[in-house]
Amino acid sequence: MAQSYLSLSDLTFSWPDGEPVFDGVDAVFGSGRTGVVGLNGAGKSTLLRLIAGVLQPDRGSIVARGEVAYLPQDITLDPGLRVDRILGIADLRHSLHRIESGVGTPEDFDAAQGRWDIEERAISTLHKLGLERVLGSASDLDRTVGTLSGGETVLLGLTAKLLTEPEILLLDEPTNNLDGSSRRRLYSVVEQFSGAMLVVSHDRDLLDLMDATAELRGGGIRMFGGNFSVYQEIVDAEQEAALAAVRDARGDVQKQKRELAEARIKLDRRKRYGQKMFETKREPKIVMGMRKRQAQESAGKLRNNHIAKVDEARESLTEAESAVRDDREVRIELPDTEVHSGQDVISVQDLKLGSGQRVSLHVVGPERIALVGRNGVGKTTLLDAIVKAGPRVPFKSLPQRLDVFDEALTVAQNVAAAAPHASQEQIRAQLARFLFRGNDSDVLASALSGGERLRAALATILLAEPAPRLLLLDEPTNNLDLPSLSHLTQALRSFRGALIVVSHDRRFLEDIGVTRRLELTEDGLL
Incomplete structure (x- = not known):
């Protein structure tokens, strides 16, 4: 059997407004795993969409030897659809059930030919990805998508792609919203895949499973032999x-x-x-x-x-x-966020969550807590409950959507609204430390790119009055490119207060100096 591969020749693509993304790109991706990295806006997701045929190039060609399956970053599934419909096996199951009932037609037998075990294969693949708790038997294939969490939906979408037995697999940020156990299951699937795989990700553990790394920069693609760690060393x-x-x-x-x-x-x-x-x-x-x-x-x-x-x-x-990359560092000082050792930050007893658990939590001093737990167990619900209970120090939350500012105002105006006693000179000086220099701070929040949006959100909450001494962060690393992830890490290192972070990114948690790990289960906090 011929090996699968992808070949790009003179690939050129621009957005309708004329903004160029790729200009005459040539590249070959052979069998094996290739991690795709680059700054926000470099075209990582666009590249996968072009290969998958979702977008059409302005010029050039894309040749794929092998069946292509594509899992997009923001997988949106109709909550009313059944699981078997998402997996693409609903009609086949219907034929099999008619055959088993003795009323099968010749068309049913033709459809079932060679696929008599499709339900068992589907359940087996779902179990490999850690979905046995919610989709443990053939009858669970009749469930609707709305009963699954965001992470479970991602794994369901991946299962649907794997069932087509593709020879080329395109994954765009597949570990977003996945808990630690699900990530490890996905890593195993990635390692076992035998065809050509392109993975866009900020997950450094996943990128270290790659055989090669493709960097998108300046409208071109540069190939590196080796995983992300090798690429970083080079x-x-x-x-x-x-x-x-x-x-x-x-x-x-x-x-x-x-x-x-x-x-x-x-x-x-x-x-x-x-x-x-x-x-x-x-x-x-x-x-x-x-x-x-x-x-x-x-x-x-x-x-x-x-x-x-x-x-x-x-x-x-x-x-x-x-030749010097402009991957600048965030450099800030936040002395007013300091929490002293022994100072009460949070104290809640027997707090009932909307997800059913009862939890007690006592946070003292500048603790850095990682809140983990399986998908759908109620981690976001716990953060919301902490906010309602009222922490004992000034606090701010950073939601996954980064919607902490007025989209109609500029970056500087948003910070000024959060810190009304600061002068314009002070605001702009601080924004420069968040890499908003000169006219950059006068850009509307609605016009910011992903990385800029993160830095603007950090500036808005960290420079607020009174200075926050507790930060509640819900999956802050989702959808970040690697430089933005570095900016977030740098900002949190400068923060001197207490942190509660919902995240399954092991290296990120290590980098920000987590001191305690709490796991939320159906029975409460461990």
Whole structure:
């Protein structure tokens, strides 16, 4: 059997408003797993949609050897649809049930040919992905999608794709909304897939399962052999070399400027000496005129030579700077968010949740708590209950949708509304630390990209008055590109208060220094 692969030739695509995404891209993705990384807006999801045929390129071709299955990032399923309809086996099940009842038609037997075990295969695949609790038997295939959580819906969508036995699998942020157990199940499925796989993700554990990494940047694709960790090592080494080249180039520019200035001083001295000789008429006029012309020509050549060297040094500096990535860091100080050791932050006893559990929770001092639990167990419900119960310090919440500001106001106006006593100079100085510099802070919230939206949301809640000393974060890493994930991590490291974070991103929780892990189950908090 021929190996599956994808080939892109001269792939060009722009949005209807003329904004280019890809321009003449050539790439080949062979059998194996390829992680797709890049900044927000680089075109990661767009690439998968082009390969899947959801979008059509302006120019070029996409050749896929093998059946393609595509799982989009924001999978939306009609809550009224039955599970078997989502899996694409409803009609086949109907035929099988008619055959089993003795009323099967020839068409039913034709449909069932070679697929008599479709229910068992569907249940087996659902179990591999950890859905045995909600979809444990063939009768559960009659359930509706509305009875499943967001994470369970993602896994159901993946099961539907796997049942088609694709040779090429496209996954866009597949671990979003998945709990830790479900993530591990998905990792196992990814490792076992034998065809060609393209995975867009910010999940570094998932990206480290890849055989290769494709980076989208500047309208092109660059391939790296190896997983995300290997890619990161290569990029870091390149950036170290690029920064060294910039330092050398800057030094050369300064050197050439000094030599140009010294040359000009020498030429001025020669000019004054020549003028003095001319005025004193110590030599014949014709000789002095000839020497003056020679001096002017020599001075012109010397000056132009040094100016050319300065220009060359500047060009080298520009070239060196272009190799340095503009993945800037958020650098902020938040002393007013400090919570002292022993200070009560949250104290709730026997609190009844809407999801049925009764929980007690006591948070003291600047604790950093990871709230985990299976999909649908009620983690978001618990955060809402904490807010209603009333923490004992000023607090802010960061919801998954990042809807913490007025979309009709600019970034600066949103921060000003949250911090009414801060001056415009103070607001803009702080926004610069969140990478909103100059006119960037005057952009409407509704026009922000994903990464900008995160930074604007962080600025709005962290710079608020009074300063929050407790943050409640609900799956904050969902849909973030890797630089944005880094910005979030940097901001939370600067935060000096208490944190309660719903997340299943193990590395993220390690990076922000989680000190306690709480698991919400059907019986309460563990």
